[in-house]
Amino acid sequence: MQEILTQLLNQAIGELFGIQDVAFSVEHPKEFVHGDFATNAALLISKQIGKNPIEVALALVAYLENHKGEYIEKVSVAGPGFINFVCNREVFLRIVQGILDAPQDWGKNNMHEAEKILLEHSSPNLFKPFHIGHVMNNTIGEAIKRLAVYSGAEVSTISYPSDVSLGIGKAVWFLLHDEGVQKISDAPYLSSEQLNYLGDCYVQGTRAYESDENIQKEVRAITKCIYDKTPGPEYDAYLLGREISLAYFKNVVARLGSQFDDFIFESEAAVEGEKLVRQHTDIFTQSDGAFIYAGEQDGLHTRVFINKEGYPTYEAKDVGLLALKFARFVPQISIFITDHEQTEYFKVVASAAGKIHKQWQDSTIHRTHGRMSFKGQKMSSRLGGVPVAQEVLDAITEEVRERDSSLPKQTQDMIAIAALKFVILRTMAGRNINFDPETSLSFEGDSGPYLQYTAVRAGALIAKAGHQHLVPKLMKTPLEDTELLEKVLARFTEVVAHTTEEWAPHYIVTYLLELAQAFNSWYGQTKIIDEDATLSMHRLAIAQAVQITIINGLWVLGIEVPEKM
RNA sequence: GCCCUUGUAGUUCAAUGGAUAGAACUGCGGACUUCUAAGCCGUUAAUCUAGGUUCGAUUCCUAGCGAGGGCACCA
Numbered sequence: 001m002q003e004i005l006t007q008l009l010n011q012a013i014g015e016l017f018g019i020q021d022v023a024f025s026v027e028h029p030k031e032f033v034h035g036d037f038a039t040n041a042a043l044l045i046s047k048q049i050g051k052n053p054i055e056v057a058l059a060l061v062a063y064l065e066n067h068k069g070e071y072i073e074k075v076s077v078a079g080p081g082f083i084n085f086v087c088n089r090e091v092f093l094r095i096v097q098g099i100l101d102a103p104q105d106w107g108k109n110n111m112h113e114a115e116k117i118l119l120e121h122s123s124p125n126l127f128k129p130f131h132i133g134h135v136m137n138n139t140i141g142e143a144i145k146r147l148a149v150y151s152g153a154e155v156s157t158i159s160y161p162s163d164v165s166l167g168i169g170k171a172v173w174f175l176l177h178d179e180g181v182q183k184i185s186d187a188p189y190l191s192s193e194q195l196n197y198l199g200d201c202y203v204q205g206t207r208a209y210e211s212d213e214n215i216q217k218e219v220r221a222i223t224k225c226i227y228d229k230t231p232g233p234e235y236d237a238y239l240l241g242r243e244i245s246l247a248y249f250k251n252v253v254a255r256l257g258s259q260f261d262d263f264i265f266e267s268e269a270a271v272e273g274e275k276l277v278r279q280h281t282d283i284f285t286q287s288d289g290a291f292i293y294a295g296e297q298d299g300l301h302t303r304v305f306i307n308k309e310g311y312p313t314y315e316a317k318d319v320g321l322l323a324l325k326f327a328r329f330v331p332q333i334s335i336f337i338t339d340h341e342q343t344e345y346f347k348v349v350a351s352a353a354g355k356i357h358k359q360w361q362d363s364t365i366h367r368t369h370g371r372m373s374f375k376g377q378k379m380s381s382r383l384g385g386v387p388v389a390q391e392v393l394d395a396i397t398e399e400v401r402e403r404d405s406s407l408p409k410q411t412q413d414m415i416a417i418a419a420l421k422f423v424i425l426r427t428m429a430g431r432n433i434n435f436d437p438e439t440s441l442s443f444e445g446d447s448g449p450y451l452q453y454t455a456v457r458a459g460a461l462i463a464k465a466g467h468q469h470l471v472p473k474l475m476k477t478p479l480e481d482t483e484l485l486e487k488v489l490a491r492f493t494e495v496v497a498h499t500t501e502e503w504a505p506h507y508i509v510t511y512l513l514e515l516a517q518a519f520n521s522w523y524g525q526t527k528i529i530d531e532d533a534t535l536s537m538h539r540l541a542i543a544q545a546v547q548i549t550i551i552n553g554l555w556v557l558g559i560e561v562p563e564k565m
Numbered sequence: 566g567c568c569c570u571u572g573u574a575g576u577u578c579a580a581u582g583g584a585u586a587g588a589a590c591u592g593c594g595g596a597c598u599u600c601u602a603a604g605c606c607g608u609u610a611a612u613c614u615a616g617g618u619u620c621g622a623u624u625c626c627u628a629g630c631g632a633g634g635g636c637a638c639c640a
Contacts, residue, residue, distance in 0.1 A: 027581070040583065047620065079584040080620070125640075165640065266640090290638055300636095301568075307638035314640050344569060344635045371633085403603075415603090427578060430570080432633065434577070443603050446578080446589040453603050460601055498581080510579060513588070524597095524605035565603075 002026050002037070004071065005085060009041055012063045017045060017056075028494075032487060035076070035084030042081040053081030092486040096545050097474055099489065103548040107496045107556070113152035118331035119145045122253055122260075123160040123338075126245040127171040129199045130252050131386040133339060136369040136433075139424045141337045142258040142558040143505040144367065148335075150556060151500050156261045156329050160321060160336075161249070163242055164267045169223030170205030171198070172238050173215065176222075178204070181237050184244060195248055198241060199388075227267070227311075252389055256417065257558050264324050266317055273320025274312040276356060277305045283355045291316075293352040300348045318349045322360040333363055335503065340368035340430050367503055369424070370432035396420055396441065403443065404565075411562040418448030418559045425557055426509045446513055448559055451550055454516040455561045457523070458547035465529050465540050472540035479535060481526055482542045488518050489542075492549050496556070505557060512553045519546045 005026045013022055024041035042057035049056075057077040064075045064083070074086040099106045121141025124130055141157075148155045162168075175181060180201060187194040208215050225234040253259065277284045277291050284291040289308035293315070295301050305316040312320070325334055338346070346366050354361025396416040400407075407415075419441055426446070427433055435441070443449040462472060495511040528539045551561050 025581080025583095027583095029584075030580075030587080031584080034584070038584090043583085043620065053620070082584065162640070167640075288637080292637070299568085302637060304638040309638080311638090313638060315638095317640090339634095340570075341634050342640095347569090423577090431578095432571095442577090442590070444590085445603090447603080449603055450589095453601080457601055457604080464600060502581095506579080510588085513579095517588080520604060521606085523600085527599070529600055565601085 001071065001087065001091065004069075005037055005039070008064065008067060008069075009039060009060070012060055012067070013041065013045065016059055016063055017049060019045070019048060022048070028491070029082075029084065032484060034078060034082075035074075036087045036487065037085040038078075038082050039085075040082060042077075042083055046081065057081045057083050089483065089486070092483075092490050093474055095490040096486055096542065099545040099548055100472065100474070100541060103552075106548055107492050107552045108150045109152065109493060109497050109500065111151040111497060111500055112148060112333070115153045115332040116330060117148045117153040117155050118325055118329045118334045119148065119155060119157045120160055120264075120325070120334075120336040121145075121157070122249075122258070123162065124245075124249045125162040125165070125167070126242050126249075127168050127198060127202050129195075129388045130249060130390070131388055132372050132392055132435075133369075133386060135256065135389045135392070135420070136372060136424050137337050137339070138253055138256050138258060139421045139558060140367065140369050140429050140505065142256070143425060143508075143556060144335060144337070144503050145258070146556045146558060147496070147500050147503065147505065150496060153333075156331070157258070158262045158264055158325075158329075159249075159260045160264050160266065160269070161246065162266045164223075164226055164265075164270060166219070166223050167202065167206070168238070169219045169226060170209045171201040172205070172222050172226065172234060172241065173219045174201040174205035174208060175237050175241060176234065177208075181233075181240060184240065190244065190247055190251060194244060198245060201241070227270075255393065255413075256389075256421075257560065262328075264321060264328075269317040269320035269324060270312050271320065272323050273316035273318065274306060276319055276323060277312065277316045280356055283352060293348065295348040295351060298351045300344070300351060303345070303348045303352075305352070315345075315349055315352075318346070319353045319356070322349075322353050322364065323357075326357070326360060326363075331363065333365060335365045335367060337367050337369065340370055342366075343368055365503065368430045370427075370430055372424075372433045372435045393417070393420070399441075400443070407562075407565060411565060414560050414562050415443070415449050415452065415565060418452050418554075419443060420448075421557065421559055422446075422448030422451070422509065425505050428506050429504060449565070451512050451516050451554060452559070452561050453565060454519055455547050455550040455554070456563070456565050458519065458543040458550075460564075461528055461543050462540055462547070465536065468529070470529065470533060470536050470540060472544040473537040474541045475534055475538040478538040481522065482539060485515075485518055485522060485542050485546065488515050489545050489549055492553065496553075499556075508553050508556055512550060515546060515549060515553075519543075 014020055022041060022044050024039050024044050026037055026039045029035060029038040042060055043053050046053035046056045060083060061075050061077055068075060071088050071091050072085055073088045076084050078084050119141060122134055122138040124134060145155055145157050183197055184194050209219050222234045226238050229235060284293055284305050290304045291306035292302050292304050303315050304313050306312050350361045350364060393416060396419055397412050400412045400415045423441060495507055499505060499507040528543060529536050554561055
């Protein structure tokens with residue numbers, strides 16, 4: 001439709017004013033009352049030829065009226081010189097029919113057809129708890145993954161667990177000094193006591209490390225065993241903790257609705273990264289016994305890639321990670337998600353890596369999430385720091401249960417996750433989120449459960465009508481009460497496309513709220529199933545299209561819709 | 566000190582350089598007692614400051630003020 005209008009306008013401008021290449025836009029006005037499309041062409045032309053914009057617009061409209069074709073119903077001038085177009089209703093009804101004909105395809109596009117997209121997100125620190133920051137990462141990562149799927153790409157999702165670090169050495173030290181191997185072996189597999197104990201190892205180990213120099217030496221020795229994979233009780237204890245930690249990670253992300261095709265471990269990336277840095281002494285120069293990259297040459301700052309003790313730092317590991325990603329998956333686009341505090345850091349890594357392989361820098365997209373700050377005390381962690389994912393989810397699920405204890409456990413979980421994910425996804429990614437469970441977390445108004453409820457409600461309507469042998473079916477000349485909804489529905493694919501261009505899921509959230517509000521408002525003032533069977537069937541068809549659109553939209557966001565609520 | 570991000574109703578968030586800056590929560594007021602009230606209808610309320618570019622600026626540029634993050638061997 002946009003293409004048709006653009007072409008038509010170019011033709012009109014050429015014939016009337018004899019100019020070409022006017023960079024006008026054809027877009028949806030914010031308000032539906034302004035029409036279906038609007039263009040600023042007259043404003044731009046008037047500037048070029050020095051005429052009054054309204055006059056220019058009127059001339060254009062006169063021309064367009066005579067050439068408008070079957071899709072355009074009305075052309076008019078508005079405001080300072082905008083030209084508004086109203087499309088024929090047939091245009092929208094045809095789109096809605098398309099939703100009903102192929103619900104599973106509604107919203108998909110071919111922006112990345114046949115491309116390989118690699119996604120990395122939710123990367124945990126083994127031995128440390130999976131906290132609320134990981135949930136943010138996971139939620140955004142999963143949404144971007146699904147957007148990629150909707151764009152026709154062949155998507156692989158991986159995670160990059162941190163499995164070697166001094167911190168892990170500390171945890172293993174405590175594990176060994178507290179007969180911890182016995183303790184976690186005795187506890188039921190993936191029980192909360194087992195996991196809590198592992199978390200304590202990290203905290204206690206860190207505390208011990210800070211208090212005693214001898215312990216520091218022991219911890220470093222253990223860390224070296226882990227790096228070098230030296231057989232022995234240290235490495236065995238490490239392997240046990242690692243296995244439990246990883247299994248736990250898979251468990252938590254599964255609860256959130258995502259799974260991974262593969263892992264690249266930090267220990268692998270470390271080996272690869274160190275090798276690459278040592279191979280490229282032209283890029284990584286020596287300074288104070290360390291290998292550094294002087295980012296100043298690209299307007300950035302210097303970072304250390306191999307420290308003076310000869311160990312690869314996080315920087316080198318990230319270079320190794322890039323190498324492994326492109327070698328194993330050969331993606332056209334590689335996307336990864338981190339906390340936004342890594343933005344500047346990664347620019348340096350990308351700049352350095354780009355000098356080894358241009359593609360590693362050019363094909364990588366870094367998306368970030370902010371921090372979640374907590375005002376209320378309700379969900380502060382047992383560990384005193386950042387709240388643990390499991391605890392947050394349990395607390396929200398408990399609130400859902402208090403609202404309606406009759407719902408199945410699975411539905412309660414779905415609603416809780418929707419509430420939490422919504423809070424994360426509604427905001428432009430990268431910004432901090434003030435999360436006050438008392439006020440931010442909502443089940444009413446703009447919220448995940450509101451969207452779920454709307455879809456469930458539409459579904460209930462159709463089910464009820466089914467008992468009266470009424471089937472959803474679009475009619476040729478229906479009443480006007482569904483016109484607005486038809487127009488809102490039609491925009492879904494554009495919204496998905498826009499969201500994919502920027503990899504910014506919050507656009508979908510905003511759209512779904514708009515759709516849900518339009519639907520609920522209509523529902524509130526219209527009797528959908530009434531005596532007139534023809535009208536009822538048309539309205540049901542609209543309700544079904546709304547249901548499909550919300551379900552598909554929420555699917556992209558990683559939110560499931562229950563049968564009932 | 567330098568660099569990046571950011572500043573919108575009382576609160577939490579929106580707004581590809583466009584038309585009357587949208588929602589939700591909160592407050593206040595309503596309707597129905599008929600398809601799911603986690604709903605609907607009404608109402609009060611905002612672009613940090615000062616310049617600039619533009620027909621037009623919340624959006625772009627400059628300066629200031631405030632917030633968050635980063636800046637050599639942690640991850």
